[in-house]
Amino acid sequence: MGAFHAYDIRGIYNVDFDKEVAYKVGYFLPELLGADKVLVGRDCRVSSPEIHDYLIKGITDAGADVDDIGLSSTPLVYFGTANYGYKASVQITASHNPAEYNGMKVSRENALPVGLDTGLGQIKAWIDEGKPTPPAAKKGSVREIDIKPDYIAFLKKYKGDFSNLKIAFDLSNGMANLFAKEVYAGENAEYLFDTIDGRFPNHEPNPLIPKNVQPLKDLVSRTGADLGVIYDGDADRVMFVDDKARFVAPDLIIAMMALYFCGERGEKNPRVLQEIRSSKAVGEYLQQYGAELHTWRVGRAFAAPKLREIDGLWGGELAGHYYFKDFFYSDSGMLASIIVLRIVSALKRQGKTFSAMIDELTHYKNSGEINFRIEDKAGAMEAVKAHFMAQETPTAVMDFDGYRLEFPQWWFNIRPSNTEPYLRFICEATSEELLAKKVAETRALLVEKFDAK
Numbered sequence: 001m002g003a004f005h006a007y008d009i010r011g012i013y014n015v016d017f018d019k020e021v022a023y024k025v026g027y028f029l030p031e032l033l034g035a036d037k038v039l040v041g042r043d044c045r046v047s048s049p050e051i052h053d054y055l056i057k058g059i060t061d062a063g064a065d066v067d068d069i070g071l072s073s074t075p076l077v078y079f080g081t082a083n084y085g086y087k088a089s090v091q092i093t094a095s096h097n098p099a100e101y102n103g104m105k106v107s108r109e110n111a112l113p114v115g116l117d118t119g120l121g122q123i124k125a126w127i128d129e130g131k132p133t134p135p136a137a138k139k140g141s142v143r144e145i146d147i148k149p150d151y152i153a154f155l156k157k158y159k160g161d162f163s164n165l166k167i168a169f170d171l172s173n174g175m176a177n178l179f180a181k182e183v184y185a186g187e188n189a190e191y192l193f194d195t196i197d198g199r200f201p202n203h204e205p206n207p208l209i210p211k212n213v214q215p216l217k218d219l220v221s222r223t224g225a226d227l228g229v230i231y232d233g234d235a236d237r238v239m240f241v242d243d244k245a246r247f248v249a250p251d252l253i254i255a256m257m258a259l260y261f262c263g264e265r266g267e268k269n270p271r272v273l274q275e276i277r278s279s280k281a282v283g284e285y286l287q288q289y290g291a292e293l294h295t296w297r298v299g300r301a302f303a304a305p306k307l308r309e310i311d312g313l314w315g316g317e318l319a320g321h322y323y324f325k326d327f328f329y330s331d332s333g334m335l336a337s338i339i340v341l342r343i344v345s346a347l348k349r350q351g352k353t354f355s356a357m358i359d360e361l362t363h364y365k366n367s368g369e370i371n372f373r374i375e376d377k378a379g380a381m382e383a384v385k386a387h388f389m390a391q392e393t394p395t396a397v398m399d400f401d402g403y404r405l406e407f408p409q410w411w412f413n414i415r416p417s418n419t420e421p422y423l424r425f426i427c428e429a430t431s432e433e434l435l436a437k438k439v440a441e442t443r444a445l446l447v448e449k450f451d452a453k
Helices: 019-033 048-061 074-084 120-128 148-156 210-223 250-256 258-264 280-289 300-310 333-349 354-361 377-391 432-450
Strands: 009-012 037-042 065-071 088-092 101-108 142-144 167-170 189-192 227-231 238-241 271-275 292-296 314-316 322-324 370-373 396-398 403-406 410-416 422-429
Touching: 019 037, 019 048, 019 088, 019 101, 019 120, 037 048, 037 074, 048 065, 048 088, 048 101, 065 074, 074 088, 074 101, 074 148, 074 333, 148 333, 167 210, 189 210, 210 227, 210 238, 227 333, 238 250, 238 333, 250 258, 250 271, 250 280, 250 314, 250 333, 250 354, 258 280, 258 333, 271 280, 271 300, 280 292, 292 300, 300 314, 300 322, 322 333, 333 354, 370 432, 377 403, 377 410, 377 422, 377 432, 410 432, 422 432
Parallel strands: 037 065, 037 088, 065 142, 167 189, 167 227, 271 292, 271 314
Antiparallel strands: 009 101, 088 101, 227 238, 314 322, 370 422, 396 403, 403 410, 410 422
């Protein structure tokens, strides 16, 4: 049962979970969420059809009906859940993980995520204790439906005039292929890996790994594109490459989106959500728009409800998730890319490149996330916090999702992985020298006292 995590169910199929677990998840889901009908979609992984069949059998054996949308991106399921008023939905996917992985993302009414603390833990407990799964006297029915046209129509409402742009896309052999060429029909665009293939033969569908972005960088350089766009496997995340073929830190895109929401649309004093690892540059840039910036925990299970709670206009994460009030407070890689293309197009009309905008935003030197393999994660976090607080008084302390301590010239976040014996450390400073010093201090402390690897 190692597949139940904070945000979703995910692991190596037939190792961490199997078809019987999929059946039981399906069986218990209507009871958990009080649903008599469940929306179900699946990604293109080789194992997805089997999981799909057993999940649906569980739902219908419990007496609930299924609306099956077949091959789907994760945001398409979110759209369907909220737009048509379903009380429960499941997308079968392992998102950005390698091909041998699979999983399930569960949502409740209004596309609110169901995480370990909000329902998945209860399903896990029922499975662990062997709660019976007797077939209902009247089994549920299955209806195949197509909601893609409505989703594409929704996305096209946000499209601008991109005729001045040369665009490079990497569709990662994933679910962005369902929509990209229809949404961007007629644009000056070139595509990589534009067939659906759940073996992911060209690269793993994770744009955070540099080698996976290299083909897109090469395409941008070769074609002189104004930007590159790369989606993950289930198209809930998107990342960008600028016109100099440089990977753009996803948190900087949170800041840039103000050019659309506040500049083009004229929204005043918006509430914006960032996560605990975001660059200080985000908040500094948003000050000019009177934005009320909220910082919260990493992961959709936390971000989507938080954006709804604060009635935020948009938000984002370092992993390339972008959340929008306009999209039921949920994340859509396709909608995020449309908004960024609008921004880059407008900048170009003003004689400004994407790279110049990113250079304006990049005030700090950043370590990127560094993983330390440590068993005593809690003890190690406390030790790092105490070490730096003894040297300098922080200007801000955040104690959710690990710790974020801010100082006048630098800050760090140290947080435990939800799924692995890792501590994740990220640091940002005003100079390379200061950054290197703080990273080295942290590494030395964790190696010496906690035998970090």
